Amino acid sequence: LLQCSGKRDVDKYEADCAARDRASLCFRREEAQIQRLEEENEKQRQYELDQESRALDAAAREDVNRYLQSCKKRKRLSLAFRAKEKRKHAVWERKQEDAEREKRNRDTRDRAMDSKYAELAREKEKARIALDNIRHAGCNFAMNPFAAVLDDDAILGNPYWRR
Structure with missing residues (x-):
């Protein structure tokens, strides 16, 4: 009996130990499962954070x-704008130079025309004076009727008889 009682105690102890x-x-398995789920949740959260990042x-x-x-x-447009402005400015400068050249040509032409007409006016005045001298000279052959034409004072409007 004692042995039976000891055997029962041993069996009970073994059963208690086994239980x-x-x-x-079971507790460790549940804890491990909880830990795995938490790790998986943490991995998922970290994956989502990584994806968001x-x-x-x-x-x-x-x-x-x-x-x-x-x-x-912007740089390309700025360069294009500056190039366009430079081209416009070059065209404007060319037009200004052409206008200045045309003005100089016109002034030169006008001066030439003025000197031509002034010379024509002097010639006309000399011819008028010569005709006046011929008309008013009378028959005096001692005096040169063309002396007034040869004298510059006659050109200025002072004929020889008014001197």
Whole structure:
């Protein structure tokens, strides 16, 4: 009996140990499962954060690329505008030079015409004076009727008989 009682105690102890081991094993398994779920949730959360971070990085890179393209476009447009302004200014300068050249040509032509007409007027005045001298000279052959034409004072309007 004692042996039977000892055997029962041993069996009971073994059963208690086995139950305790099973309970411990179940507890550890549940804890491990909870830990795995928490790790999986943490991995999922970290994956979502990484995805969001990558999306933000991609958006930032895209913003930088758009900004760079905008800067290049502005620079290109600025260069085109300055080139256009330079061409306009060159055309304007050419027109100004042409206008100045035309003005000089016109002035030169006008001066030439003025000197031509002044010379014609002097010749006409000399001819008038010569005709007046011939008409008013009388028959005096001692005096040269063309002396007034040869004298510069006659050109200025002072004929020889008024001197």
